[in-house]
Amino acid sequence: MFENKERTELSSLGEFGLIDKIKEEFPLMNPSSMVGIGDDGAVLDPGGKYLVLSTDLLLESIHFDLTYMPLKHLGYKSTIVNLSDIIAMNTIPEQITVSIGISNRFSLEAIEEFYKGIKLACDKYKIDLIGGDTSTSEKGMVISITSMGYGSKDEIIYRSGAKLNDLICVSGDLGAAYLGLQLLEREKKIFLENPEIQPDFENKDYLIERQLKPEARKDIIEILRKEKIKPNSMIDISDGLSSEILHITKASNMGCKIYEEKLPIDSLTAQTAMEFNLDPTVCALNGGEDYELLFTVGIEYFEQLKMIPEISIIGHICPKEEGCSLISRANNQYELKAQGWKNFSN
Numbered sequence: 001m002f003e004n005k006e007r008t009e010l011s012s013l014g015e016f017g018l019i020d021k022i023k024e025e026f027p028l029m030n031p032s033s034m035v036g037i038g039d040d041g042a043v044l045d046p047g048g049k050y051l052v053l054s055t056d057l058l059l060e061s062i063h064f065d066l067t068y069m070p071l072k073h074l075g076y077k078s079t080i081v082n083l084s085d086i087i088a089m090n091t092i093p094e095q096i097t098v099s100i101g102i103s104n105r106f107s108l109e110a111i112e113e114f115y116k117g118i119k120l121a122c123d124k125y126k127i128d129l130i131g132g133d134t135s136t137s138e139k140g141m142v143i144s145i146t147s148m149g150y151g152s153k154d155e156i157i158y159r160s161g162a163k164l165n166d167l168i169c170v171s172g173d174l175g176a177a178y179l180g181l182q183l184l185e186r187e188k189k190i191f192l193e194n195p196e197i198q199p200d201f202e203n204k205d206y207l208i209e210r211q212l213k214p215e216a217r218k219d220i221i222e223i224l225r226k227e228k229i230k231p232n233s234m235i236d237i238s239d240g241l242s243s244e245i246l247h248i249t250k251a252s253n254m255g256c257k258i259y260e261e262k263l264p265i266d267s268l269t270a271q272t273a274m275e276f277n278l279d280p281t282v283c284a285l286n287g288g289e290d291y292e293l294l295f296t297v298g299i300e301y302f303e304q305l306k307m308i309p310e311i312s313i314i315g316h317i318c319p320k321e322e323g324c325s326l327i328s329r330a331n332n333q334y335e336l337k338a339q340g341w342k343n344f345s346n
């Protein structure tokens with residue numbers, strides 16, 4: 001890997017030197033990647049399938065905070081977040097492009113750390129880095145990642161496919177990444193007031209990891225394929241369960257009922273929520289950045305789904321006229337509202 005301990009100015013290497021170094025570290029592995037970094041365009045072979053493509057733009061201090069986000073984690077997370085979108089279409093991602101805007105505040109070593117994180121994600125998920133763009137930025141860091149996957153016409157799953165009486169399912173557990181963020185924000189505040197104090201994350205590793213090093217649930221679409229379970233609709237949870245289920249119901253012209261008691265919440269998440277005077281259910285509904293999969297499937301798969309520990313059945317699809325609601329433990333009905341991250345709210 002990039003072995004270099006001193007500070008090397010990016011200017012001493014130049015844009016092309018950096019690109020050469022990146023190319024060296026990312027040999028192509030997928031047959032669909034014909035030509036990668038080095039020409040004016042990459043060449044891909046979808047092999048008669050549909051190409052699924054998704055892109056994200058991440059801006060420093062809007063989407064990430066370098067005070068508590070190590071650059072390696074940032075590279076990893078930026079990649080994962082984007083792969084998650086391709087996976088949520090029920091396709092396996094195979095390529096990414098990475099474009100960056102960086103100021104001279106970053107040394108070559110810092111950028112190498114960032115690419116080490118990307119490399120880790122690429123190796124784990126078998127992704128080829130096939131191109132990108134590099135530019136200087138005056139102030140903050142800018143990252144744009146685009147990923148690509150391929151699926152046959154009947155493999156791809158859309159938000160709009162939910163059917164009446166479908167079971168609503170979610171993978172993993174919810175709310176942990178949000179609480180990880182609360183912990184990091186709390187320690188940042190303490191650190192800014194008194195830099196002598198070391199951060200205290202004792203026994204909170206799971207929450208910090210969910211925030212700094214999330215995973216995309218490629219394993220879930222593989223399990224569903226193996227079990228021959230074909231969801232009717234699917235989305236990944238980036239902005240919180242409420243917001244995402246509303247995307248599915250709106251696109252599918254349906255309503256839904258979600259049961260509070262069925263929401264998968266890790267005990268550490270619940271306990272930490274209480275410490276922050278937050279309701280664990282609200283964290284699970286609105287927290288976001290879980291990158292779990294939310295999908296709806298025909299009721300005939302009920303017995304099969306019940307046997308998969310990584311999947312929880314949390315509700316069902318109902319007619320649009322019945323609206324979208326949460327049924328509380330006390331059996332009260334609340335209207336579900338999207339309260340995901342609002343970047344433009346202030």
Ligand code: ADP
Binds near residue numbers: 019022039099129
């Ligand atoms: P152009 O002037 O046509 O944009 P560049 O010199 O920017 O060409 O890019 C040359 C090659 O290097 C292209 O294949 C491009 O995709 C790749 N590339 C540029 N920047 C990056 C980057 N940050 N990561 C990966 N590949 C990159």
Ligand code: MG
Binds near residue numbers: 133134
């Ligand atoms: Mg360019």
